[in-house]
Amino acid sequence: MSSFFVFVLVTLTMLMLVYLYRVIRGPSVFDRVLGLNGISTKAIVLLVLLGTMFERVDMFVDISTGYALLNLVGALAIAKFLEERGTSEK
C-alpha cells in the first residue's frame, strides 16, 4: 500500500509540473491564475495523502483546510483586482 501511495504522490507532482508550464507560458494573466489554482488543488490533495502516509491525518488535514481557505481568498482577491483593472496585456 505504501508503494502505491508513493506512486500517487509522484504522479501528482508530475501533474503539478504540467500546471507549472501553464503558469509560466500561459498567454494571459487568467491562464496563470487558473494554473496556480490547479497547483494548489493538487497541493491540498497531496497534503492529505502525506498525512495518510505518515498516519497523522489529523495534523495534516488542518493544514490542508487552511490551504484551501487561503487559496479561495487569494483567488477571489486576484480575480477582483484583475476585474477592476482590466488587462493591459492580451
Added chain:
Amino acid sequence: MTIEIPLLILLVMTAAGAMLVKDLISSVFILGSYSFALSLVWALLGAVDVAFVEAVVGAGLATVFFLLTLFRTTEKDDVIRRPPVPWAAIIGLPLLGLLLLYGAGDLPAFGDVSSPASTHISPYYLENSVAQTRTPNVVTAVLMDYRSFDTFIETIVIFTAGIACALILRKGGE
C-alpha cells in the same frame, strides 16, 4: 528518499522560473507555486507548523500583497538600467565569506551530543514535553506551550505589520 526528488525538482524549477520570467505578474504567480512546493517539502520533513506558516504567509498573503503592489505600479519594467559594476562588493563579499567559513570551523559537529546546544535544556524538553503538554511534536510543544507568550507577541507584531500594509495599500486611499 525517492519521494522528495520530484518535489525538489519542482522547487528548483519554480525558483528559477520566478527569476527568469520577464513579466512581473507571472513572476508573482510562480513565487506562489514555489511557496506551495516549499511547504509540501516542510510537511514531508515533518515540520508541520513551518509548513502551515509557509502556506499561509508565503502562498496566501505574500501573493496578494505583491499583486496589490503591482496594481499600484506598472507590471513591466520598460527602462533598462545598468548599475555600475560594484567592485567593492565583488572583492569584499568573498573575503567576508572566507572569514565566516574560518569561524564555522570552530562550531561543534552536526548532532554532537556534548555541544552546548544539546546539553542545557533540550534534553529536558525531549524527555518531558509529551508528558507535560501532550503535544507529539517537540518543536510545536516548545513554540506553542513553553514559549507561548513569546509566540503570541510575535503574532501580534506580524498582525500589526499586516494591518499597516493593508492601510497603506488601501483602495481609494490618499
Added chain:
Amino acid sequence: MTALAVFLIVVGLFFLVVGSIGMMRLPDVFSRAHALSLTDSLGAVFVLAGLAVYEGFTLNFLRIIVVLLLVYLMNPAISHATLRAAYRSGLRPSAKEEK
C-alpha cells in the same frame, strides 16, 4: 475496504491526468477553465474520498470529508470569478489567441 480506496484513488487520478492534458491542449482561457475546475475538482474529490475510505470511519473520515466539501464548493467559485474577470476585461472565447 482497501480495494475500494485504491479504486477511488485510481479513478480520481484518471480525472486529474485528463484535466492536465486538457490544460495543455485546449485553445483558450474559457475552455481551459473547463479542464481545470471540473474534471480536476472531480478528480480531487475522488482521490480525497478514497483516502477517507482508507482511513476508516473515524473522526478523521469526517475531517477529510470537510476538506472534500471545501474543495468541491471552492473550485467552481474560483473558476467562475476568474472567468468573470476575463469576460469583463474584454476577453471573448471566439477571439483567436496568439500563442
Added chain:
Amino acid sequence: MKVFIAIALFALWLVLSASFNPAHVVLGAIVALIVAWINPIGTPYTRRFLWLRALGYAPWLFGRVVKSGLHVSRLILYPALPIKPELIQHKTKLRSEGELVVLGNSITLTPGTITVEVAPGELIVHAIDASAQQDLISGVLDEKVSRLFSAWEGDQ
C-alpha cells in the same frame, strides 16, 4: 434558523478540533452561538432554502457531474479535439440571490458549462459543446433548483 446555523457551526468545530475537553467544547459552543447571532440571514428578497430537499438534490447533481465529467474527458482525449465552445445566454425565471447562487454554482459544477456572468433573470454561460448544454436548455436544472426553495416570503 439561527439555531440551525449555530448547531452546524458547532458540529464543524467538533469535527475540526477533535478534542472533547470540556473547556474546548464549551468554548466552541460559545463561539458558534456568537457567530450565528452576529451574522444576518438573508435579505428581504430571499426565499428560504429547504435543507431536506437539498439532501435529495445533491446526489442527483453528483450523478450528473460524473456523467458529464466522463463526456468532457472523452472530448479532451479525442485526438481531433472536437469542441465547439460558445457563449450562450440563458434566460431563467429565478430572481432571488439564493436561487441564482445555487443555479450558477450547479451550472459551473457540471462539467461542460461554466457560469460567466450573473444578472437577475439572465445568465451568460460558456458551454464547451452542444450536448453539454442539454440540461440547461431543457430547463431541468432551473426546475430542480426552484423546487429547493420555499414560496416567496418577505416584502416582495
